[in-house]
Amino acid sequence: MLKDCVEEDFYEIKMVTCGRLKPNSIPGFFWATFIFSGLYTAVMSFGTGYSSYVTNPIWPIIVKISTALLVIQLIVAIVFTKEEISYRFQKFQSILLTVISLKFSLEGYVLFYQFCEDRQAPSYLTSITTLLVIGGIIYLVYSTIRGIKRVKRGEFRKGGKGLYNFAQSKGQISLPIIFGVTMIAGTIIRSLSDPSVLFGPLIQLYFFLFLFVVLQYAIAFAWPEFFLFTYCKFRFESFIIPMPKRPLEDKYTAKRRKPQKKQTVLVNSHNNHKKKQKQKKARG
Numbered sequence: 001m002l003k004d005c006v007e008e009d010f011y012e013i014k015m016v017t018c019g020r021l022k023p024n025s026i027p028g029f030f031w032a033t034f035i036f037s038g039l040y041t042a043v044m045s046f047g048t049g050y051s052s053y054v055t056n057p058i059w060p061i062i063v064k065i066s067t068a069l070l071v072i073q074l075i076v077a078i079v080f081t082k083e084e085i086s087y088r089f090q091k092f093q094s095i096l097l098t099v100i101s102l103k104f105s106l107e108g109y110v111l112f113y114q115f116c117e118d119r120q121a122p123s124y125l126t127s128i129t130t131l132l133v134i135g136g137i138i139y140l141v142y143s144t145i146r147g148i149k150r151v152k153r154g155e156f157r158k159g160g161k162g163l164y165n166f167a168q169s170k171g172q173i174s175l176p177i178i179f180g181v182t183m184i185a186g187t188i189i190r191s192l193s194d195p196s197v198l199f200g201p202l203i204q205l206y207f208f209l210f211l212f213v214v215l216q217y218a219i220a221f222a223w224p225e226f227f228l229f230t231y232c233k234f235r236f237e238s239f240i241i242p243m244p245k246r247p248l249e250d251k252y253t254a255k256r257r258k259p260q261k262k263q264t265v266l267v268n269s270h271n272n273h274k275k276k277q278k279q280k281k282a283r284g
Contacts, residue, residue: 001148007236012156012163013228017239021229023086026097030077033104037073040111041066051118062110073100087243094230101226105219108212109133115208119201122194125209128187132180132213139176140220147224156228163225176217184210 007014044066048059076096080086086093109129116126147163155161188206191197232239 002151002231005151007238008157009151009154010156010228010232010236010239011158012160013225013232014239016225017229017232017241021097023090023093023241023243024083026093027077027080027086029097030073030080030100033100034070034073034077036104037066037070037107040107041070044111044114047114047118053118053120054114056117059114066107066110069103076100084243087241090240091230091233094226094233098223098226098230101219101223105136105216105223106133108208108215112205112208112212115205119205121202121205122191122197124190125187125202125205128183129209132183132209133216135176135179135183136213136216136220139217140223143220144224144227147228151228173221176220180213180217184213 041063044059045063047054048063080089080093080096112129113126115121116129150156150161150163156163184206191199191202
């Protein structure tokens with residue numbers, strides 16, 4: 001799809017590569033997602049073990065899978081915190097960035113399904129949630145295709161409008177917002193009109209659903225940048241950022257200077273001692 005594009009067509013991505021997506025900046029994202037994933041897993045594990053309403057046998061399996069993935073995320077965060085590794089394995093790091101961001105956009109829904117089971121929420125709430133998840137995935141695919149088309153049109157060249165041209169993208173931005181708000185509002189109205197459902201306990205569920213939908217759709221909107229970033233890492237050697245040498249040189253120079261300082265002090269004290277001996281002889 002992008003074979004006909006040349007390096008100049010990805011100028012805006014190159015600026016991102018040298019800026020907020022520098023190799024030593026990405027581990028911050030790994031740590032942030034690990035913390036949130038850890039909270040999700042901890043709450044899910046607690047609900048599986050202690051809630052009398054969470055009885056589906058699939059939950060212990062989900063907790064084990066979530067824990068295993070969390071351990072992998074921890075290893076990734078620790079390993080890539082080391083600057084040398086971040087710069088040496090930039091291609092692999094970019095793949096991890098795209099995968100972890102996708103995982104982060106969806107894993108909140110798993111916890112939400114458990115909340116629904118724990119609160120004995122009506123089945124239509126989980127059905128609407130599933131539709132919202134599918135809608136978010138469709139929007140992700142659409143955003144990625146749109147990003148590729150913008151590259152072909154030269155929007156990522158120097159002076160181009162890039163991925164986020166909000167003035168001309170009102171439809172692309174407003175469409176998922178309208179879809180999400182309509183689905184959630186429709187579910188709330190249905191809950192209010194259903195006499196067999198107590199709306200009070202569901203308020204918290206709707207709050208979490210809103211947060212998870214916003215998170216998924218926001219990442220779906222931004223994810224094409226990660227995709228193009230990874231593509232450029234593998235296609236163009238110039239997108240592999242060299243590790244800065246200046247800090248290492250300063251550290252090496254500082255080590256070399258310390259013994260010289262000690263030697264200077266010893267020489268000065270030796271010269272002073274000689275002067276004192278000469279003065280004593282002159283007086284004698």
